[in-house]
Amino acid sequence: MSSDKNILIVGAGPAGTRAAEVLAGQGLRPIVVDEAPASGGQVYRRQPAGFRRSAKLRYGFEAAKAEALHATFDALRERVDYRPDTSVWSIENNVAFTTGPDGVARIPFAALLLCTGGVDRILPIPGWTLPGAFTMGGAQIALKAQGCAIGERVAFLGSGPLLYLVAYQYAHAGATVAAVLDTARLSDALPVIPGLLTGGTTLAKGLWYQNWLRFNGIPFKRGVRPIAVDGEDHVSGLRYRDVRGRERHIDCDAMAFGWGVKPECQLAELAGCDMRFDAIARQWLPECDAEGRSSVDGVYLAGDGAGVMGADAAEYRGELAALALLADRGVAAGARRRKYLKTRLQRLMRFRIALERALPYPEGLAAALADDTIVCRCEGVTAGDIRQSQSLEPDEINRAKAYTRLGMGRCQGRMCGIAAAEILAHRKGVSLAEVGRLRGQAPIKPLHIGIGGAAAEDDPERAASI
Amino acid sequence: MGENVIVSKNSGRVQFVRLSETERPEITIHVDGAPVSALAGDTLLTALLLAGGQVRDFEFGAGGRAGFCLMGACQDCWVQLESGGSVRACTSYVREGLRLKTGGAE
Numbered sequence: 001m002s003s004d005k006n007i008l009i010v011g012a013g014p015a016g017t018r019a020a021e022v023l024a025g026q027g028l029r030p031i032v033v034d035e036a037p038a039s040g041g042q043v044y045r046r047q048p049a050g051f052r053r054s055a056k057l058r059y060g061f062e063a064a065k066a067e068a069l070h071a072t073f074d075a076l077r078e079r080v081d082y083r084p085d086t087s088v089w090s091i092e093n094n095v096a097f098t099t100g101p102d103g104v105a106r107i108p109f110a111a112l113l114l115c116t117g118g119v120d121r122i123l124p125i126p127g128w129t130l131p132g133a134f135t136m137g138g139a140q141i142a143l144k145a146q147g148c149a150i151g152e153r154v155a156f157l158g159s160g161p162l163l164y165l166v167a168y169q170y171a172h173a174g175a176t177v178a179a180v181l182d183t184a185r186l187s188d189a190l191p192v193i194p195g196l197l198t199g200g201t202t203l204a205k206g207l208w209y210q211n212w213l214r215f216n217g218i219p220f221k222r223g224v225r226p227i228a229v230d231g232e233d234h235v236s237g238l239r240y241r242d243v244r245g246r247e248r249h250i251d252c253d254a255m256a257f258g259w260g261v262k263p264e265c266q267l268a269e270l271a272g273c274d275m276r277f278d279a280i281a282r283q284w285l286p287e288c289d290a291e292g293r294s295s296v297d298g299v300y301l302a303g304d305g306a307g308v309m310g311a312d313a314a315e316y317r318g319e320l321a322a323l324a325l326l327a328d329r330g331v332a333a334g335a336r337r338r339k340y341l342k343t344r345l346q347r348l349m350r351f352r353i354a355l356e357r358a359l360p361y362p363e364g365l366a367a368a369l370a371d372d373t374i375v376c377r378c379e380g381v382t383a384g385d386i387r388q389s390q391s392l393e394p395d396e397i398n399r400a401k402a403y404t405r406l407g408m409g410r411c412q413g414r415m416c417g418i419a420a421a422e423i424l425a426h427r428k429g430v431s432l433a434e435v436g437r438l439r440g441q442a443p444i445k446p447l448h449i450g451i452g453g454a455a456a457e458d459d460p461e462r463a464a465s466i
Numbered sequence: 467m468g469e470n471v472i473v474s475k476n477s478g479r480v481q482f483v484r485l486s487e488t489e490r491p492e493i494t495i496h497v498d499g500a501p502v503s504a505l506a507g508d509t510l511l512t513a514l515l516l517a518g519g520q521v522r523d524f525e526f527g528a529g530g531r532a533g534f535c536l537m538g539a540c541q542d543c544w545v546q547l548e549s550g551g552s553v554r555a556c557t558s559y560v561r562e563g564l565r566l567k568t569g570g571a572e
């Protein structure tokens with residue numbers, strides 16, 4: 001096959017796996033690039049070779065789904081050009097640039113399916129950069145993929161489905177859960193009960209985890225507001241206000257926090273996709289139609305990277321985007337299946353919107369951060385630095401970036417972008433949409449020094465992939 | 467002996483706790499010159515945080531860092547190889563003979 005006919009899938013999680021399955025089923029041979037050493041994405045991340053825990057132990061209620069997804073991908077191995085341990089760091093003129101075990105490569109493509117997933121949505125709080133403070137997803141990965149807890153006594157803070165799930169998984173695995181602190185209030189959920197009920201078993205599982213935590217005597221508070229992570233050189237506690245406004249303190253040597261998931265859309269931006277401000281996600285997302293077509297011909301989006309809807313939806317969206325790609329190429333197949341998938345997705349979207357309102361990102365907390373709180377953890381830019389940059393009359397967030405180095409560090413604003421936008425919007429008295437977004441820039445992640453050359457022998461990422 | 471101390475401020479404490487999966491082959495890596503025992507399949511971050519309290523000093527201010535997202539997104543956990551170059555600790559795995567420095571990134 002000549003290279004200009006390549007179909008490139010980025011990501012081998014739920015969306016990428018299902019997309020690859022559809023395309024391979026048509027005898028196409030998609031290239032699947034994935035950062036991880038094995039397929040599954042973050043949600044169904046596999047454990048390294050030599051680990052023995054059962055799928056049931058690692059994925060709980062989702063074990064059957066995880067195993068089915070892994071089996072699907074494993075069965076495709078001969079029919080896809082699979083490149084694990086490989087990152088796409090730029091996209092330009094229908095060419096993707098990758099780094100991996102064999103060094104740097106360029107992949108020209110005729111069609112691109114971005115299934116890039118998401119990362120934790122973070123709200124900086126004083127002390128959040130101390131050793132011992134991790135994202136909720138990070139805490140789950142430590143347990144799921146490494147068999148470790150992030151500390152001796154772990155506090156969980158935030159809101160969203162992962163909060164109860166990860167706290168449950170920790171307690172169940174024998175870790176000490178110091179407290180589960182949910183910023184959502186019951187009153188947030190009341191207006192959206194009909195929407196929540198469309199969640200069916202997903203809702204039931206969430207409630208089951210909450211009840212399990214209560215039944216097992218784990219302190220569980222709703223409606224809290226974080227004050228600070230305490231500690232000098234490392235996390236030693238967590239302070240918060242309870243629902244009545246009283247200050248409380250929890251002793252812990254680790255804390256996991258996060259408010260749902262935010263999409264990873266840097267590659268969509270680099271591919272030239274139009275972006276729109278999404279009021280539910282409170283951030284800019286790539287435009288796409290109901291079947292995953294972006295604004296750029298030949299570029300398709302699926303999974304949480306195209307707007308967070310969760311793992312079940314990601315499987316549907318991956319399949320749907322691949323079917324749309326086939327339809328756009330004149331392959332007359334899958335019309336009924338596409339219709340079915342869209343109906344399922346509409347139902348999941350209703351639940352997702354209700355969930356976002358019931359377990360919201362706590363609006364106003366970032367804007368209220370004290371001036372000395374670090375917002376950009378890469379560069380140590382504080383809330384005060386961001387506010388002061390406003391006296392220079394920048395009109396939007398990229399001007400603030402130029403003045404403060406906000407978002408200029410290694411993570412490119414993945415962790416701080418949402419909070420920084422809120423601080424700027426509040427300071428300027430404008431909407432979040434008017435603040436703009438930190439634009440994605442290549443390389444979207446730091447490149448290895450000495451990649452592909454003699455240094456490879458000393459490169460443990462290479463060792464792991466062999 | 468400063469060069470044999472894993473980390474300056476967070477030495478003497480460890481961050482992670484291993485709960486399971488202990489039946490794997492042992493691997494020794496060297497961190498700031500000192501041997502650190504790990505198990506095959508541990509990420510560098512896991513190995514470092516089972517042996518110490520942080521993985522690097524923060525280059526723009528006081529304090530240390532111990533990683534954050536564990537999924538290759540936040541870039542908080544880059545550590546140096548003695549032989550030059552640096553790696554992201556949360557997405558790299560231990561290997562016999564590996565030698566790391568935790569002084570800082572880049």
